[in-house]
Amino acid sequence: MRDDVKELSFPDSGLKVWRCDTEAAVDMAAADLAEEVIRSKPAGKAGPVLGVATGSTPEGLYAELVRRHREQGLSFANVTSFNLDEYLGLYPGHDQSYRYFMVHQLFMHVDIKYENTFVPSGLEWNMEKHVQEYEELIRAKGGIDLQVLGIGGNAHIGFNEPGSAKDSRTRVVALEESTREANSRFFDNDISKVPTHAISMGVATVLEAKKVILMAKGEGKADAVAKSVKGPATPHVPASLLQGHPDCIFILDPGAASLLE
């Protein structure tokens, strides 16, 4: 464990909870775990599979992974990635699409093969078939070794908004007003420009990952984090459904952990 990370104990939750001294320590702790998974599967064998998230929270993680690629030879040549979600109706080149985000934050800066990067497509005419194929593809690649998550102010994970069932799968979801409001900062602060729907991996899809890390930064996430860790596991607080997972770590900065201590 890094010097700037302290483990908090919430035995009833079954979750591991790490309180990091700074936002940068959150990024470093997450990067250490990602690097461990990437290096654990050497070339030639079935490669590591990362489940990746978008949003402001993991930007520092991706910057650190890019740095390790450039300066320490961390290779993504054998990595497959699956994104958690994508907006419905945005084409991949739209600067707010999650495909665009991933290309610019990570993929174009490392040696990952573009054909091994998967993001749900927001433009499929047969969405039912598309979401089913996404699930099948994850399974065909051997399942997700490490899933990275952020958390919404309403405790959503991916775009699994409150009310999402524990057995939910990749599907089209309606976004809550609060989510569209929070994300309007990326759309000229104009909520009418924020898509109303998205495709999201389901809660069950996330729970099948071998390891899950949920990153959270800032006091705006403190209430959602506290309810997820200390409250009952309930679909009303989607991140609380992670409590049943055998290897899930919440990696928090002091603001996000502020209602836990």
Ligand code: PGA
């Ligand atoms: P943020 O979003 O990282 O931009 O705060 C997280 C989320 O909504 O899951």
